[in-house]
Amino acid sequence: MANVNPIEGIVYGFRLLAYFLVVGIIGAVIAGIGYLSGEGIMMVVFGLLGYIFIMGGLLGAQYKLIADAVEKGLLAAK
Numbered sequence: 001m002a003n004v005n006p007i008e009g010i011v012y013g014f015r016l017l018a019y020f021l022v023v024g025i026i027g028a029v030i031a032g033i034g035y036l037s038g039e040g041i042m043m044v045v046f047g048l049l050g051y052i053f054i055m056g057g058l059l060g061a062q063y064k065l066i067a068d069a070v071e072k073g074l075l076a077a078k
Helices: 006-037 040-077
Strands: none
Touching: 006 040
Protein backbone atom coordinates (compact mmCIF):
# COMPACT_ATOMS: atom_id res chain seq x y z
CA MET A 1 0.00 0.00 0.00
CA ALA A 2 2.89 2.32 -0.55
CA ASN A 3 1.09 3.98 -3.47
CA VAL A 4 -1.99 5.01 -1.49
CA ASN A 5 -1.61 7.60 1.21
CA PRO A 6 -3.81 7.34 4.32
CA ILE A 7 -5.92 10.40 3.49
CA GLU A 8 -6.70 9.03 0.02
CA GLY A 9 -7.69 5.69 1.54
CA ILE A 10 -9.96 7.31 4.12
CA VAL A 11 -11.67 9.49 1.50
CA TYR A 12 -12.21 6.46 -0.74
CA GLY A 13 -13.61 4.54 2.23
CA PHE A 14 -16.09 7.29 3.07
CA ARG A 15 -17.21 7.45 -0.57
CA LEU A 16 -17.85 3.71 -0.52
CA LEU A 17 -19.68 4.01 2.80
CA ALA A 18 -21.95 6.70 1.35
CA TYR A 19 -22.60 4.48 -1.68
CA PHE A 20 -23.49 1.50 0.57
CA LEU A 21 -25.83 3.66 2.64
CA VAL A 22 -27.66 4.94 -0.45
CA VAL A 23 -27.97 1.46 -1.96
CA GLY A 24 -29.14 0.01 1.36
CA ILE A 25 -31.72 2.74 1.93
CA ILE A 26 -33.14 2.47 -1.60
CA GLY A 27 -33.30 -1.34 -1.34
CA ALA A 28 -34.99 -1.09 2.06
CA VAL A 29 -37.54 1.39 0.70
CA ILE A 30 -38.36 -0.95 -2.18
CA ALA A 31 -38.78 -3.87 0.23
CA GLY A 32 -40.74 -1.66 2.64
CA ILE A 33 -43.25 -0.77 -0.07
CA GLY A 34 -44.07 -4.44 -0.39
CA TYR A 35 -44.29 -4.88 3.38
CA LEU A 36 -46.65 -1.93 3.72
CA SER A 37 -48.89 -3.19 0.92
CA GLY A 38 -49.92 -6.07 3.16
CA GLU A 39 -50.65 -8.40 0.26
CA GLY A 40 -48.77 -11.70 0.12
CA ILE A 41 -47.62 -11.66 -3.48
CA MET A 42 -46.73 -7.95 -3.40
CA MET A 43 -44.63 -8.49 -0.28
CA VAL A 44 -42.70 -11.26 -2.01
CA VAL A 45 -42.23 -9.37 -5.28
CA PHE A 46 -41.08 -6.12 -3.69
CA GLY A 47 -38.97 -8.00 -1.16
CA LEU A 48 -37.17 -9.78 -3.98
CA LEU A 49 -36.77 -6.53 -5.93
CA GLY A 50 -35.26 -4.83 -2.89
CA TYR A 51 -32.92 -7.77 -2.33
CA ILE A 52 -31.88 -7.81 -5.99
CA PHE A 53 -31.24 -4.06 -5.91
CA ILE A 54 -29.04 -4.36 -2.82
CA MET A 55 -27.12 -7.36 -4.15
CA GLY A 56 -26.61 -5.66 -7.52
CA GLY A 57 -25.28 -2.58 -5.75
CA LEU A 58 -22.91 -4.63 -3.60
CA LEU A 59 -21.58 -6.60 -6.55
CA GLY A 60 -21.16 -3.39 -8.56
CA ALA A 61 -19.19 -1.84 -5.69
CA GLN A 62 -16.98 -4.92 -5.54
CA TYR A 63 -16.31 -4.65 -9.29
CA LYS A 64 -15.48 -0.94 -8.94
CA LEU A 65 -13.16 -1.57 -6.00
CA ILE A 66 -11.20 -4.18 -7.94
CA ALA A 67 -11.12 -2.04 -11.10
CA ASP A 68 -9.88 0.99 -9.16
CA ALA A 69 -7.17 -1.09 -7.47
CA VAL A 70 -5.99 -2.52 -10.79
CA GLU A 71 -5.94 0.95 -12.37
CA LYS A 72 -3.96 2.32 -9.42
CA GLY A 73 -1.45 -0.53 -9.70
CA LEU A 74 -1.05 -0.13 -13.46
CA LEU A 75 -0.47 3.61 -13.14
CA ALA A 76 2.10 3.02 -10.39
CA ALA A 77 3.93 0.44 -12.51
CA LYS A 78 4.55 2.92 -15.37
